[in-house]
Amino acid sequence: MDAAERRLARVAAHLVPSSFPVTPAAAPPLVPAPTAASSSSSSSSSPAGDSYRRVHGEVSAEPPEWRAATDESGKEFVDIIYEKAVNEGIAKITINRPDRRNAFRPLTVKELMRAFNDARDDSSIGVIILTGKGTKAFCSGGDQALRDSDGYVDFDSFGRLNVLDLQVQIRRLPKPVVAMVAGYAVGGGHVLHMVCDITIAADNAIFGQTGPKVGSFDAGYGSSIMSRLVGPKRAREMWFLSRFYTAAEADKMGLVNTVVPLAELEQETVKWCRQILRNSPMAIRVLKSALNAADDGHAGLQELGGNATLIFYGTEEAKEGKNAYMERRRPDFSKFPRKP
Numbered sequence: 001m002d003a004a005e006r007r008l009a010r011v012a013a014h015l016v017p018s019s020f021p022v023t024p025a026a027a028p029p030l031v032p033a034p035t036a037a038s039s040s041s042s043s044s045s046s047p048a049g050d051s052y053r054r055v056h057g058e059v060s061a062e063p064p065e066w067r068a069a070t071d072e073s074g075k076e077f078v079d080i081i082y083e084k085a086v087n088e089g090i091a092k093i094t095i096n097r098p099d100r101r102n103a104f105r106p107l108t109v110k111e112l113m114r115a116f117n118d119a120r121d122d123s124s125i126g127v128i129i130l131t132g133k134g135t136k137a138f139c140s141g142g143d144q145a146l147r148d149s150d151g152y153v154d155f156d157s158f159g160r161l162n163v164l165d166l167q168v169q170i171r172r173l174p175k176p177v178v179a180m181v182a183g184y185a186v187g188g189g190h191v192l193h194m195v196c197d198i199t200i201a202a203d204n205a206i207f208g209q210t211g212p213k214v215g216s217f218d219a220g221y222g223s224s225i226m227s228r229l230v231g232p233k234r235a236r237e238m239w240f241l242s243r244f245y246t247a248a249e250a251d252k253m254g255l256v257n258t259v260v261p262l263a264e265l266e267q268e269t270v271k272w273c274r275q276i277l278r279n280s281p282m283a284i285r286v287l288k289s290a291l292n293a294a295d296d297g298h299a300g301l302q303e304l305g306g307n308a309t310l311i312f313y314g315t316e317e318a319k320e321g322k323n324a325y326m327e328r329r330r331p332d333f334s335k336f337p338r339k340p
């Protein structure tokens, strides 16, 4: 086989659906997938005996040891709990207002932003879990008791809608954010789980938008991301009717990645995080920005482009440019290939 034939064969192999063996002899033995918590769970769909699984294996299901964390200000958190797993790259941020079903006020959002910022800057952290305290709610949205004519008011004399800044922060954060949802994820709390990269739902989770019932709406990410996730018709249904949906219904709609028994929620979430952490951090970083790029327009391109620059700075070609400037000489790029 010459090079052209080999190339053609490689391309042809990619065009065959993965479940369709190229030759009967090449087909691996099909064994039942190990128990997946739900139909859409990902890790268990490849045959147990293949080399991929032998090489990459299962991740530990041991509970992590969580240690309280703070940011550079050292200021204690009031409305959230911020923790990092000892010796592994997972941060966990918990909205801690269970008596209000983890509704957020401006202070809650400010603290969430501080914690996310710290987790972003900490190079030992590769994935961040966002959750709510207790089993009754992930988050019930903005604290309606504090809603005024210009937003939510706690310690200021003016209102804020600062959860919108938090949404942008999560979307642009170059590390995966995993929503771990037990109980209600409704209103602005539902939007928060949607802007996360992955959602692991407990079987008691309830999802929905309440805005049109309480005189509110999220016409930003709360609408556009939802439409992408569940499709335009379902998104209209979710907003116009403001119904609540079970975890199983949300799974069917593509709103969540998997549904697990409540008692296994954190264990399963941590397993997903550990699986992400085994993979190339730069691949994950670039993929997150690539998956958002088209929808995010100029901001998406800017982020993806920033990743290209980040990677380019590590090359000899880029270093030659910088060194030449520092040495006051003309750069010599002649040794760098102009690749096809």
Ligand SMILES: CC(C)(COP(=O)(O)OP(=O)(O)OC[C@H]1O[C@@H](n2cnc3c(N)ncnc32)[C@H](O)[C@@H]1OP(=O)(O)O)[C@@H](O)C(=O)NCCC(=O)NCCSC(=O)c1cc(O)c2ccccc2c1O
Residues within 6 Å of the ligand: 099, 100, 101, 103, 137, 140, 141, 142, 143, 144, 145, 152, 161, 162, 163, 164, 184, 186, 187, 188, 189, 210, 211, 214, 216, 217, 218, 219
């Ligand atoms: C979440 C519920 C369905 C839970 O019902 P359940 O029967 O289990 O519990 P209770 O209703 O008895 O609640 C217990 C306790 O918590 C208080 N509480 C719950 N949610 C909130 C809340 N969001 N704000 C304030 N307080 C809340 C409740 O009053 C009880 O207190 P007690 O003192 O009586 O014990 C149900 O609670 C529920 O439907 N909650 C309201 C959900 C909701 O409508 N959220 C707001 C949507 S609007 C929004 O979130 C929003 C925020 C933004 O910042 C935006 C910014 C920009 C654009 C849009 C935004 C936006 O839409």
